[in-house]
Amino acid sequence: MSTRAPFTVAIIQDGVESTAAETLVATERRIRDAAAKGAQVICLKELFNAPYFCKKLDASRFDIAEPVPGPTVERLQAVAKELAVVLVVPIYEKQGPGVYRNSAAVIDADGALLGVYRKMHIPHDPLFEEKYYFAPGDAANPPQPKGARGPDGEAGGFMVWKTRYATIGVLICWDQWYPEGARITSLLGADILFYPTAIGWHPAEKAEWGAAQVDAWRTAQRAHAIANGVFVASPNRTGFEAEAGTDGIEFFGHSMIVDPYGRYLAQAETGEATLMATVDPALIEYVRRNWPFLRDRRIDAYGPILNRWIGS
Numbered sequence: 330m331s332t333r334a335p336f337t338v339a340i341i342q343d344g345v346e347s348t349a350a351e352t353l354v355a356t357e358r359r360i361r362d363a364a365a366k367g368a369q370v371i372c373l374k375e376l377f378n379a380p381y382f383c384k385k386l387d388a389s390r391f392d393i394a395e396p397v398p399g400p401t402v403e404r405l406q407a408v409a410k411e412l413a414v415v416l417v418v419p420i421y422e423k424q425g426p427g428v429y430r431n432s433a434a435v436i437d438a439d440g441a442l443l444g445v446y447r448k449m450h451i452p453h454d455p456l457f458e459e460k461y462y463f464a465p466g467d468a469a470n471p472p473q474p475k476g477a478r479g480p481d482g483e484a485g486g487f488m489v490w491k492t493r494y495a496t497i498g499v500l501i502c503w504d505q506w507y508p509e510g511a512r513i514t515s516l517l518g519a520d521i522l523f524y525p526t527a528i529g530w531h532p533a534e535k536a537e538w539g540a541a542q543v544d545a546w547r548t549a550q551r552a553h554a555i556a557n558g559v560f561v562a563s564p565n566r567t568g569f570e571a572e573a574g575t576d577g578i579e580f581f582g583h584s585m586i587v588d589p590y591g592r593y594l595a596q597a598e599t600g601e602a603t604l605m606a607t608v609d610p611a612l613i614e615y616v617r618r619n620w621p622f623l624r625d626r627r628i629d630a631y632g633p634i635l636n637r638w639i640g641s
Contacts, residue, residue, distance in 0.1 A: 335609040336494040338521065338560075339368035342584040342602045344568030345380050349393075352378045353401060357408055363603050364412040369438070369494045372417040374566045375502050375527040376431065379421060381580070384456045384572040391462070394423035397445050402434045410440030415492040417499055419525040421462075422447070431463040431501055433525060438493040448501040449486050449510060456531060456578055459503075489517040495608065502526045505550055505563070509634070515557035516623070520610050524550060524563040529580035543583050551591035558617040560608050562586040567599055589616040 341359050346352040356377060363371050376382075378401060382390045395401060402418055409416045415438050422432035422445065431448040447466030451459045468486045487510055489498045498519030504510045505524050514522055528546060530539050554561040567582035582599040586606040594606035617623060633639050 333520075333610040334494075335607050335611075336369045337367050337605060337607050338562055338586065339363035339366075339371045339603055339605045340523075340562050340564035340584055340586065341371065341373050342564050342567050342582050342597050342600075342604065343374065344566060344570075344580070344601070345378070349378045349401075353404065357405070359603055360405075360408060360414070360416070361412065363605065364414050366605060368414060368605055370415040370417075370492065370497065370521075372499075372523045372525055372562060372564050373419055374564045375419045375525040376421055377419050377525070380570055381527045381566065381578065383458050383462055384570070384575055384578060386458055386461050391423075391429060394421040394429050396424075397422050397432060397434050398442055399423075402436070402442065405434075406436050406440040406442060409436045409438060413438045413493075415494060415497070417497070417523050417525065419501060424464075428464055429462060430466065431459065433499045433501060433523075435490045435492070435497070435499060437490075443490045443492065444488065446488060446499040446501065447486075448504060450503040450507055452503045456572070456575060487513040487517065489514060489519045495520045495610070498522045500524050502528060505546070505553075508553065508556065511553035511557055511559075515553075515559045519559060520613060521560040521562060521608055522553065522557075524561065526563055526565040526584075527580060528565055529578040532576045532579060535579065539581070543581055547583065547585060550585070551587050554587045554589055555591045555620075556622055558589045558613055558620060558622065560586070560588055560613070562604075562606075564604075567601060589613055 379393050405418050416436040419433040422430040424430050433446045435443045437443050449466040451463050451465045453460040466486045489496050496518050498514035500510050550561050564584045565582050566580040569579045571577040585596040586594045595604035
């Protein structure tokens, strides 16, 4: 069995304040509260310090982006070092002139920036106009700082980071619906998959489809945990965000942490919440011995999955 020590994770479900500066202050307070309660690895929601600005097309919103490292990430690097916690910080990244990403910075417990995950799957739906704002993550990202490892041993679109407390994988929101990303990140050795998220209801659809949408969202991620024998933690945004010319979006929360059996270790409803759970790597080994899904994969037979469509 694994001899690696258990570790405590926290995920923060919240909305945004009136300004990015106020949101950063509120978020730092929640990080400190979680650390005081024993959290060692803390993950924030998708695009944590801004309203969800993808509800319509507006070129001025590119101004929200900042480099990584940049002012926000550097401030949270100092917080991570002070508190000796690992932070996953999802942020709108300006990688270069005209190149913007939906990203998550991974900061180790000594304050070091280990690397950046860039969202691989970019949606395009009413009120989720993300293809306008984000370039997708690349299958072979530029070399990352220490601690990152992708399928080629260096860096790739899907990566893990060996932090002080655990080996963690990060994917973002729309990535949740794709088993391939969860599988690759698990095969790279992740103890836990973090899915920072901003998902919610169109108000006109909530009565008919709302319960089914939440259930599908949670079921998909529990399935990743079960199929890969890994822990999964998903912090979602919460609260209603208006947008001129639209009905706005009600972000539905329901954040969760689940174990490799898909059991809920912690779960939230729709309001602000900080969820915490202990992750024991020994359970990963136990589950994979008894449900050896990774052992029994027919890797010789999966070539067709690289096609977008196989039927006639």
